Amino acid sequence: MSAHAQTDSVGHATHTAPPAEKRSWLLTRPTAKTGIVSWLTTVDHKKIGLMYGISALFFFLVGGVEALLIRLQLAVPNNTFISHQLYNELFTMHATTMIFLAVMPLSAAFFNYMMPLQIGARDVAFPRLNGFAFWVFLAGAIVINVGWFMKSGAPDAGWFGYAPLTSKAYSNQFTHDMSTDLWVMGLQILGVSSVVGSLNFIVTIINMRAPGMTMMRLPVFTWMTLVTAFLIILSFPAITIALVELMMDRSFGTAFFDISNGGLPILWQHLFWIFGHPEVYILILPAMGIISEILPTFSRKPLFGYPIIVFSGATIGFLGFGVWSHHMFTTGMGTVATAAFSLMTMAIAVPTGVKIFNWIGTLWGGHLQMRTPMMFALGFVWMFMMGGFSGVMHSAAPADAQQQDSYFVVAHFHYVLIGGSVFALLAGIHYWFPLIFGRKVSEFWGKLSFWVIFSGFNITFFPMHFLGLNGMPRRTAVYDGNMGWNDANLIATIGALILGVGIAIYFTVMIYTYFKGEKTSHDVWDARTLEWAVPSTPPPEHNFDVIPTVHARDAYWYEKNHQAEIAKEQAAHAADEASHGGIHMPSQSWFPIIAASGLLTGALFFVNHIMIGAIAGGAIMFLGVYLWASEGPGGYHIHLDDKNHKKH
């Protein structure tokens, strides 16, 4: 936290620094602590994390409904429930929504909420930028989804939008199409959000760790946050370039992918997948981080082989940039390239397998508490392993020639994305719910939701392996009844409905618990890492009364076992901090949301080819950023009295 003693006209400040220069009302920073304004202007990483979480869960449900519609259409052969066109929109939007609007932001929610707590910080390095990242995410989500409410419909080119299906010559063959432009602009805006957020996390983790929190003492979830953030800033430029090229093709007549002018659709595939494969790890590494927190807590043992878990995570991130063409084994790359990417893909199985071994090592000799988060975590290890093994099958390019773009692939990536990422995120919600809300989900309902989700998931996706090996291509709105696909499809649809029921139970119970759940102490699981060292639940605005000093890898576990030492140390630090003016907190601001709204309006006008509006949107954004820079650093101090943690 900056020791900068600048204050402005914020009422909470009781510091004796020289009075701040007088600023106009426009540049006065808002101070609302409750109500809608407090959320719109917030810079608190916990509030931003919650907003990420709630938006992500909303889109998770939207994507889930899209999936159920897809499964209903495929329940029986030759079904007429939905049209081919709508089906194509549904699978495009299901994937886009689940990847960019559900799993990524849900991971971002945990990054935001947990990472600063895990490193003993009071906020992220750039609090306003953090708010900006969220509002930009929301803008992108709106742009991508707004097509549902427009004449041209939702995007329908598939989530990897293979050129030249996205070019004007094909998407606009018979009608003026806007959906692809919405998809391009929406993804571009989401990319801004991801990169901004990631830079913030990287700076935070590098610079704002509590004293004693060395890199090799970071909780694994924070490590995975760091690796994921690097993956995002290194991989998103590739898709940004691809999307800019596509936008130029569609709006200004260039010919990057326009085949009649010599464009090369294969270029899109390389650019997309050099982003797209790291993206896979962007989705799974945070999940691995969550699992690496939950397993030790409920085994009551430290993580087995921490350094190897950390280095394997980093290795996966690094190798993740060298395997993109395994998505392109059927594009006729030639023997040498195919062989190289085949071997690289096999290589990446090693650090992934290492994690599984170490998780089992963590369980070994432990004292396993079978609580709901632990159930989801163990479910993750099983299901992710199955997805990993079908992934190894894909790495053998000749076998992949039969599996690519078949339901076998669909089964594979749902095992790693639901059985992997989603199980871990659901585990994380259960695990951290008591910390965030001070209430605990009933074990009965939690475990019930787990078993229903677990069975529904397997009933849905296990038969898809057989569908793929029996020759059913993915992305097909209808199939004939003579292909031997009927039983497996019907079973998958029934499974999907069970999965839907499980998810419904899960969230109903969560909502119930939020209002009526059993109140708990904040350390309900006897946890090990620093986020549990907050003085109360929900955590106070300033997170820690005293910035903790870290003495061991499982910092909070150490704290609990050395209370006398820690108490003495904290008293000294509190006095020290008070002498520097108390706890310094960042001020709220209107400008993140204003700048983000400029992006939203600009994008919507651009898609409609109203360039004056697009320019106006850009102007709003730059004005927002300019005023943001002009409003000054702000900041205020919190003073705690001795008895309770009241501000004054």
Add this chain to the structure above:
Amino acid sequence: MPLFLGGWFQWLTGPQSTFDTHGPVAKSQLDVFYVTLWVTGITFVIVVSILSYATLKFKARKTDDPHAAIPHQGHGNPLIELSLIGLSVLALVFIAVPTLKSIWYSYDIPAERKENAYEVNAIGYQWWFKFEYPKEQIDGTGTLVAANELVIPAGRPVRINLRTTDVIHSFWVPKLAGKVDMIPNRGNHLWLEADQPGYFWGQCAEYCGESHAVMRFRVIALDEAAFATWVARQKTPARSVAADAPVTGSPAAPYEFKNPGRNAPGWSAEFDAAPFANWEKQQNVNAGENPALIAQGRQLFQQKTCVSCHTVRGHDFNGTTAPDLTRVGARTTIAAGLLENTPENLHRWIVHPDEVKPGNKMFVGVPMTGGTTMAGYINLDKDTGKPTGHNIVINDDEARALVSYLHSLK
């Protein structure tokens, strides 16, 4: 239990099963798959056993016991960790070796067999396949062209050059070979070989727009003699039945047409029971041809402007943007491998093409260079995407005549 296993067995024996291989390329790919299956399967069983054992053995009996002993706080064991890494690498080597061998094998026809190889071009269109036979030149018209049913010689390697005229498609006949994409401005190829004569199902395997799901095709492998006969016959102009020719055989039973509606199936169990024999039967001229009706159909083919897109070689119909129909009567399927080629199905396809294959260009028109559209059955308003009028309307009687004509093209 046997019933249960029987059910699973059936799940892997469909017409596009990757397990029921009929050629060396698919076989080589399946062998690699089996290696991956064994290696990952064995590893899975071992790891899951250990995981289950650990879960059961170390499970706390009473989860809420606050006095439970705290387990040893060990941080890991480098020796175990490194040996497991070594074992994983070893397991992958087992997969890597056959993988590399098969990558080279499946990429191109082995050198010693190239001499004997046959060559065809497969060209993807939204949403059908054109097949060219560059080795079969027809005097005056050029290369022999077929559509949606690829006939190849069995027992000979076949190199298939893969091209596309519009978006990316992917050529996949699971029983003969894994897929390779057809990518614009890029020359791809694959090779395959059918061990025995046979009839094989194929399907586009890369999402290619609205009707991707119904872009299918067939491959028919013939023995050397039958293939030569087939080629020789293909090279001749379309069969003509003179309007005043006597009716051959007893008159064909008139069929009742009732539109079965959108996405309705177009296959029959009778055909599937013996597809290859049925293909052979399909080559014969139908009994009970009605020459007058056929002649009327031939006229309608002109009047309804079918001719601007379709070729019937020898009948002065030379359109090129749509499938060649010179031998359409001898094909076992229509609408790109989707519907069995029965009179009812052909009637349905001609009268309600949009309900069979939504967005198909016969119905909505063909976009031409320069942004114009050659009209199909309907005119579309580009702003609203709604039809503004009908260009081609075919009533049931006209359809019967067209069906008779097209089915006479053997």
